[in-house]
Amino acid sequence: MNLSVNIKACRFIFTIVPREPLILPSYKGSTFRGAFGNVFKRIVCATRKNDCSECLLKDKCIYSYVFETLPPSDTRIMRKYKAAPHPFVIEPPLEKRTGYTPEHEINFNLVLIGRAMEYLPYFIYAFEEIGEIGIGKGRGKYSLKTVKALTNDKLPYSIIYDSNSKTIKSFECSPQIISFPDCQVSDNKHLSLTFLTPMRISYNNALTANPEFHILVRNLLRRLSLIAYFHCDVDMTQWDFRGIIEMAKEVRVKQNSLRWFDWERYSARQDTRMKLGGFIGDIIFEGNINPFMSLIRVGELIHVGKGTTFGLGKYEVRG
Numbered sequence: 001m002n003l004s005v006n007i008k009a010c011r012f013i014f015t016i017v018p019r020e021p022l023i024l025p026s027y028k029g030s031t032f033r034g035a036f037g038n039v040f041k042r043i044v045c046a047t048r049k050n051d052c053s054e055c056l057l058k059d060k061c062i063y064s065y066v067f068e069t070l071p072p073s074d075t076r077i078m079r080k081y082k083a084a085p086h087p088f089v090i091e092p093p094l095e096k097r098t099g100y101t102p103e104h105e106i107n108f109n110l111v112l113i114g115r116a117m118e119y120l121p122y123f124i125y126a127f128e129e130i131g132e133i134g135i136g137k138g139r140g141k142y143s144l145k146t147v148k149a150l151t152n153d154k155l156p157y158s159i160i161y162d163s164n165s166k167t168i169k170s171f172e173c174s175p176q177i178i179s180f181p182d183c184q185v186s187d188n189k190h191l192s193l194t195f196l197t198p199m200r201i202s203y204n205n206a207l208t209a210n211p212e213f214h215i216l217v218r219n220l221l222r223r224l225s226l227i228a229y230f231h232c233d234v235d236m237t238q239w240d241f242r243g244i245i246e247m248a249k250e251v252r253v254k255q256n257s258l259r260w261f262d263w264e265r266y267s268a269r270q271d272t273r274m275k276l277g278g279f280i281g282d283i284i285f286e287g288n289i290n291p292f293m294s295l296i297r298v299g300e301l302i303h304v305g306k307g308t309t310f311g312l313g314k315y316e317v318r319g
Contacts (some may be wrong), residue, residue, distance in 0.1 A: 001238050003179065003180050004157055004173040004177060004179040004180075005177075005178050005228060005231040005234050005236060006176065006177050006178075006232075006234070007008045007113070007114065007172060007176050007178070007224075007227065007228050007231075007234060007298070008113070008114055008117060008173060008176070008232060009112065009113045009114070009173070009176050009298075009301055010111070010112055010117060010149060010150065010151070010171075010173035011049065011091075011109055011110070011111050011149075011150045011301060012109065012110045012111075012112065012120070012147055012148065012149050012150075012160075012191040013108075013109055013146075013147070013149075013150075013157055014107065014109070014110060014126070014127060014144065014146075014147055015105055015106070015107050015144075015145045015147075015148075016105070016106050016107075016108075016110050016127070016131060016142040016143065016144050016145060016261065017102065017104075017105055017106075017143050017145050018100050018101060018102050018104060018106070018142045019131075019140075019142055019143055020102070020140050020182045021099065021100065021101055021137050021138075021140055022099070022100040022101075022102075022106075022135065022140035022142065023097055023098060023100070023136050023137040023138055023140065023308050024100065024135070024136040024137075024215065024285075025098065025136075025162040026096040026097075026098055026192065027092070027096075027197075027263055028092035028093055028108070028195070029054050029090065029092045029109075029310035029311035029312065030310055031092075031136055032092050032108060032135075032311075033090050033309050033311075034091050034128045035133075035248070036090065036123075036126055036127065036130065037067055038238040039126045039130050039133065040066070040067060040122065040123075040126045041063050041067065042124065042179075043125065043126055043129065043305075044061070044062045044063045044122060044245065045063045046061070047062070051208065052068040052070060053068075053070060057301060058070055058136055059061040059208045061149075062119055062122060063255060065087075065115075065116075066087060066088060066116060066119060066122075066225045067075055067086065068083060069083050069085065069086045069087065069230070070083060071083070071084045071230065074221065075079065075203065075263060083227060085223060085226050085230065085231075085258060085308075086109060086159065086309050087112065087113040087114055087115065087116035087124075087216050087227070087230075087231040087310070088110065088112055088113065088116055088309060089109075089110070089111040089113075089176070089302065089303050089308050089309060089311065089316060090108065090109070090110055090111075090309060090310065090311055091109035091110070091111065093106055093107060093108055094196060094197070098141075098197075102215050103175060103265055105145065106142070107243045109262040110123060111124075111230050111301060111302065111303075112225070113227055113232070113302060114230075114231030114232035115231055115232075116231060117173070118265050119162070120168065121168055124144070124161055124168065127144055131144055132144055141285075143163060144161055144178065145162065146159050146161060146162045147159070147160055147161035147162075147168075148160065149171045149173065149271075150173075150303065151171050151172060151173050151174065152173075152174045159179045163243055163250060164205045165192050165290045169317055176297075176298045176301065178224065178294045178295055178298050179294050180244055180292075180294070181191060181290065181291030181292075182278060182290055182292065182293045182294040182295075184187055188287065188289060188290070189252065189286060189287065189288070189289060189318070190286050190289065190319075191251075191284065191285040191286075191289045191292075191298075192282065192283075192284045192317070192319050193280060193282070193283050193285075193296075193315050193317060193318065194281070194282050194315060194316050194318055195258065195278075195279060195282075195283070195314070195315045196280065196314045196315060196316060197278075197280065197311050197312050198261050198263055198276065198277055198278030198280055198307075198313075199211075199278045199279050199280065199305050199312070199313050199314050199315065200276065200277070200278040200305045200306040201215060201216065201219040201278075201304060201305040201306075201313075202219070202305075202306075203215045203218070203283070207278070209260055209284070210253075210256065210257070210258065210279075211278050211279070212249075212253065213248050213251035213252070213253070213285045214245050214248035214249045215253070216248075216304070217244065217248040217292060217295065218245055218248075219304050219305055219306055220257060220295055220296070220298075220304050221241050221244065221245075221295070223299075223303075223304055223305075223308075223317070224236070224295070224298065224299075224302070225237075225239070225241075227302060233281060246277045247288070247291065247292075248292065250287055250288060251285050251286065251287035251288065251289065252285065252286050252287055252294075253283060253285060253286075254283070254284045254286040255282075255284040255286060256263060256283050256284075257281050257283065258279045258280065258281040258282070258283055259279065259280060260277060260278070260279055261277060261278060261279070261280045262275060262277035263275075263276050263277055263278075264276065273295040276306075276307050276310070276312065278305065278306075278307075278312060278313075282318075296317060297317065299315065300314075300315060300316060300317060
C-alpha cells in the first residue's frame with residue numbers, strides 16, 4: 001500500500017552584516033539559538049513566567065508554542081511527554097571562522113515547519129533585536145540585511161525582506177511530499193550521506209556512533225510523525241512503521257567514514273555545561289534505497305535526532 005503525506009516546511013536564509021567586530025565560537029548553533037530564545041521571550045511573553053506549563057496563557061502563547069512546544073491537553077499521542085518537537089531549526093554557518101568584521105557578511109538558515117511559518121515576522125524581528133543588543137563574546141552588534149525564502153525546489157531563493165523596505169513580501173512554500181514507497185523510478189542502489197553537524201540519534205535508549213540504516217529510518221519516522229501531528233495537522237498513525245523499519249534492515253552499510261565530534265554548550269537555565277557530541281562525516285548505504293528517498297530528502301530539511309534547534313542533525317545526500 002502506498003502512503004503519502006504533505007507537510008509544509010520552508011528554509012529561509014538570513015544575511016547579517018557586522019557593525020563592529022564579532023567574535024563567535026567555531027560552532028555557532030548554541031550562540032544563535034540562545035540569543036534567539038532570550039529575545040523571543042522578551043518580545044512575546046506577556047507574563048514573564050519561568051515555567052510555561054504553569055502559565056494561564058500557554059495554550060495561546062506564541063513563545064510557548066515555538067520555544068517550549070507543550071503538547072495540547074487533548075493530544076492523542078505523547079501524553080507522557082512534557083514537550084513536543086519544536087517547529088523550527090536554526091542552521092548556523094558551518095564555517096569555523098570565529099572573527100568577523102563589517103567587511104564580512106554572515107549567512108545562517110532558519111527552517112520553519114507548519115504553523116510556525118505564520119510567525120516568521122516574529123523571528124525576523126527577534127533577529128533584528130539581537131543585532132541591536134549584540135551577540136557573541138563582547139556583544140558585537142550587527143544589522144539584518146536580507147531574508148530570502150526557498151519557495152520551490154526548482155526556483156532560486158527570493159528576497160522576501162530587506163533592511164531598506166522593512167516589509168515582508170508574501171510567499172508560498174511548496175509542500176514537502178513524503179511517500180512510502182517513493183514512487184520515483186531509479187536504479188540507484190547506493191545512498192551517500194554526509195553528516196555536516198553532530199548527529200545525536202538513539203537506538204535502544206542509547207546514543208549510537210555507528211548508525212545502521214534502519215536506525216536512521218526509525219529516528220526520521222519518529223521525528224516526521226510528531227512534527228506532522230503537532231505542527232501540520234497530519235496524522236501518520238496509519239503508516240506501517242514496523243514494516244518500513246523491517247525493509248530498512250535489508251539496507252546495509254557499504255562504507256563508513258564517520259567520526260565522533262564532541263561539542264559543549266552552556267545552559268543558563270540549568271547553570272551547567274552540557275555535552276552534545278555526535279557523529280559527523282560520510283557513510284554509504286547499499287541496498288533497496290528507492291522506497292526511502294522522499295523520507296531521506298525531507299530529513300535534509302527538518303534534520304533528525306536530538307538538538308535540532310541548535311542546528312544539530314544536519315545531513316546532505318551526495319551524488
